[in-house]
Amino acid sequence: MEKSKKTYKLTLSAVFVALASVLSLVKVYKLPLGGSVTLFSMVPIILIGLFLGLSWGMASSFCYSLIQLFFGIVIDGVLGWGLTPLSLIGTIFLDYILPFTLLGLVALCRKSGPVGVGIGVAVVMALRFLCHFVSGVIIFDIWCEWKSVPLYSLCYNGSFMLPELVITAIAVMVILSLPQTKRLFQKIDL
Numbered sequence: 001m002e003k004s005k006k007t008y009k010l011t012l013s014a015v016f017v018a019l020a021s022v023l024s025l026v027k028v029y030k031l032p033l034g035g036s037v038t039l040f041s042m043v044p045i046i047l048i049g050l051f052l053g054l055s056w057g058m059a060s061s062f063c064y065s066l067i068q069l070f071f072g073i074v075i076d077g078v079l080g081w082g083l084t085p086l087s088l089i090g091t092i093f094l095d096y097i098l099p100f101t102l103l104g105l106v107a108l109c110r111k112s113g114p115v116g117v118g119i120g121v122a123v124v125m126a127l128r129f130l131c132h133f134v135s136g137v138i139i140f141d142i143w144c145e146w147k148s149v150p151l152y153s154l155c156y157n158g159s160f161m162l163p164e165l166v167i168t169a170i171a172v173m174v175i176l177s178l179p180q181t182k183r184l185f186q187k188i189d190l
Contacts, residue, residue, distance in 0.1 A: 009052050013060045016044035021067045025075075028163075033143060034076060034095065035132065035160040042103060042168040046121060047175065049107035051184065057104035065100035072096055083139070090139045099131035117176060121169045129161040 024041035045064050049057025069092060072078045083091060102124055109120025136144075136153030146152040175181055 009056055013048050013052065013056055013063075016048045017060050017064050017067070020044040020064055021071075024068065024071065029160075031156065031160055033140065033156070034072075034078075035157060037160050037163045037167070040167060040171050042125070042164065043171045043175065045100070045103045046106050046124070046168065046172055049104045050110045050117065050172075050176070052107075053110070054104065054107040057107035058101065059104070061104035062097075062101045064103075065097045068100050069096040087139045091135060094131050094135035094139070099128040102127045102131070114173065114176065118169060118173055121172050122165060125161065125165040125168060129157055129165070132157040132161065 020041050020043070023044070024038050026039040026041075028037040028039060030036040045057075045061050048060040052060075072095070078091060079088070081091075104124075105127070106117075106120045106124045109116045109123075112120065133150075133153050136157055137150050140153070141149040144152045
């Protein structure tokens with residue numbers, strides 16, 4: 001790869017990861033035990049995968065997952081939740097590393113047209129939801145006061161992931177329909 005193209009892709013990825021990180025701090029609403037609806041925070045991460053492909057999308061989304069883990073420790077106080085060491089490791093993996101890294105898989109749909117991209121966005125957001133759901137069932141069942149832990153996890157995680165999915169899908173589709181975005185796609189020689 002030509003050095004200037006690699007520099008361009010690295011710069012674009014860094015800017016989009018930084019933008020996503022800042023947007024993740026702007027919360028539309030936040031739930032008491034973690035999880036929130038943010039102001040378009042997933043959009044830049046998804047766009048990296050769509051613009052630059054799978055390897056750049058996965059690497060950038062992994063970096064974003066580490067930033068989200070840092071925010072979870074510093075801002076949300078994950079280490080102070082009283083989790084056992086095994087539960088803490090599970091939380092780090094199922095609520096931070098895996099769900100945010102999976103967003104990079106949207107790159108697999110980048111040449112599928114608008115409908116395929118829309119489906120790809122829905123799928124990666126659903127995968128993110130699935131990670132949080134599983135975490136709720138196997139780790140955070142200790143805080144569940146409902147009779148059905150899976151139903152509780154479904155409702156709790158769905159309450160922030162469904163709006164996040166809708167907001168993200170609409171924003172990505174609008175951005176991709178702009179003529180400027182189409183020119184950017186053509187500019188990046190893939």
